[in-house]
Amino acid sequence: MHHRTNSQRYAFTxxxxxxxxxxxxxxxxxxxxxxxxxxxxEFNLTVDRVADVVLMFAHRVSTSNKPSGLRFNTEAMQxxxxxxxxxxxxxxxxxxxxxxxxxxxxxxxxxxxxIFVNGELTDTSHWPITTTPGETRPLVEVIxxxxxxxxxxxxASHAIGPTIWVDGSGVALLEPIDLDAEGRGREEW
Numbered sequence: 001m002h003h004r005t006n007s008q009r010y011a012f013t014x015x016x017x018x019x020x021x022x023x024x025x026x027x028x029x030x031x032x033x034x035x036x037x038x039x040x041x042e043f044n045l046t047v048d049r050v051a052d053v054v055l056m057f058a059h060r061v062s063t064s065n066k067p068s069g070l071r072f073n074t075e076a077m078q079x080x081x082x083x084x085x086x087x088x089x090x091x092x093x094x095x096x097x098x099x100x101x102x103x104x105x106x107x108x109x110x111x112x113x114x115i116f117v118n119g120e121l122t123d124t125s126h127w128p129i130t131t132t133p134g135e136t137r138p139l140v141e142v143i144x145x146x147x148x149x150x151x152x153x154x155x156a157s158h159a160i161g162p163t164i165w166v167d168g169s170g171v172a173l174l175e176p177i178d179l180d181a182e183g184r185g186r187e188e189w
Contacts, residue, residue: 039105039107039146040149042105043105043108043144043146043149043151044166046102046104046105046108046144047144047151047153047164047166048164049102050079050102050113050142050144050153051153051162051164052099052102053070053079053080053081053099053101053102054070054140054142054153054155054162055161055162056081056096056098056099057069057070057081057140057155058137058155058159058160058161058162059160060081060083060096061131061133061137062160064083064133065133066083066084066085066133067083067084067130067131067132067133068081068082068083068084068096068130068131069081069082069083069084069093069128069129069130069131070082070115070124070128070129070140071093071124071125071128071129072113072115072124072125073101073125074110074125075125076101076103077103077104077106077108077110078101078102078103078104079101079102079104079113079142080095080096080099080101080102080128081095081096081099081101082094082095082096082128083095083096093128107146108144108146112144112145112146113142113143113144114142114143115129115140115141115142115143116139116140116141116142116143117129117138117139117140117141118138118139119139119141136157137155137157138157139154139155139156139157140154140155141153141154141155149166149167150166150167150168151164151165151166151167152164152165152170
């Protein structure tokens with residue numbers, strides 16, 4: 001009588017190993033970019049949100065009868081749109097209820113955001129960039145940088161919204177033209 005031994009395998013075949021390596025490679029190629037690109041996407045989102053606050057500032061200046069202001073609150077690490085309120089004869093600046101402050105990510109430091117007014121670096125932690133209805137708005141530039149990424153959000157005094165330049169690419173700022181001075185006053189728009 002022959003006894004057959006029940007032979008059990010204790011090893012993987014070469015084909016099984018290749019399949020496992022390919023599956024792990026595919027999974028890692030999907031997961032690793034998601035993990036490493038998170039800060040880059042968060043930086044771009046912060047740039048977009050800061051641009052939205054600058055857009056609201058331009059809107060408030062042109063439509064509101066109350067003074068508006070922009071401030072980078074270094075203590076709270078947030079970029080804020082302010083409005084001047086009056087309560088019981090007291091006037092004070094407070095956060096505009098229609099524009100949520102932009103809280104900078106915790107991995108950005110205070111030097112990551114700079115505000116320029118008419119080309120000069122401005123510290124807004126104690127006094128915001130302000131405009132009064134009916135006055136000409138200054139040129140406002142907000143610069144955000146992190147590692148090798150730079151973003152410039154520029155609001156010209158004549159513009160209704162900001163232009164955004166990220167790492168040197170964006171849309172050029174439109175300059176006002178006096179059509180009459182150029183002899184094009186009768187052209188249709």
